[in-house]
Amino acid sequence: MVPDVNLIITTDILLTRTFHFRGLWNVPYLTNCYLINATLLKRYDRRELTFNKPNLDPDMAFCSNLRELDVFMYFIHKDYKDAIKPETADRQPCPDVYWWPIATEKFCQALINIMESYGKWSSGNNDDDRLEGGYEAVPTRDIHMTQVGFDNHWLYFLKKYVQPLQQKVFLGYYHDPPRSLMNFVVRYRPDEQASLRPHHDTSTFTINIALNQVGIDYEGGGCRFIRYNCSVIDTKPGWIMMHPGKFTHYHEGLTVTKGTRYIMVSFVDP
Ligand SMILES: O=C(O)CCC(=O)C(=O)O
């Protein structure tokens, strides 16, 4: 249950609840259900948050009314559509490390919230019973997408949004759908795990999406590619970094000195 959701609208029923308890409701004939973030109800005129409009079915009417109220509903970064164009230059902060806008800050915050409300961060030790071999050589404090039930959604995201970027820069490499066994959010904190020692990833290529803001949410951090003595430290929430996983791209996670740094990492096509 999402904690800040306190209203369910269906095409037939309006239910207002504060979800002080969790449970199952036996609602007969339920066909559509929208979970609405309660903060919207405070910000917008409730009479305008309707799902009626001439000649539109309730779903379309609802979305249309939200758009008119300027409720932003997109998780993909507004500049992503330009990033995938062949004529748009690909930023390369370090050799063979590419960098593009992909997701909105809202998306990043939602992902952090999901992980923090789940809360079962790994111990950061080598023993890891989530893995087949039970052992992680370079452990991070993390939560896997499988643990929060979002693995399939993430694989879809990799196919639909990440693959077109990869196809721009790492040619002749194509798997459909892309395979990725490790998809996880990492948390760095000075008093927990502040850095990650030099390593190779178990991937063909790795994606690393910054989820929060250096200088505001945390200080320090970033990723250093040792062979090139090149670091990406001015990361931006919703920007995806992509680099080869092995051999040339031996890398480390730099020390977070203050606050909490979150990143989303996938090891693609291992
Ligand atoms: O902190 C970083 O940006 C690097 C993370 C990383 O290398 C990993 O999770 O494998």
Ligand SMILES: [Fe+2]
């Ligand atoms: Fe890594």
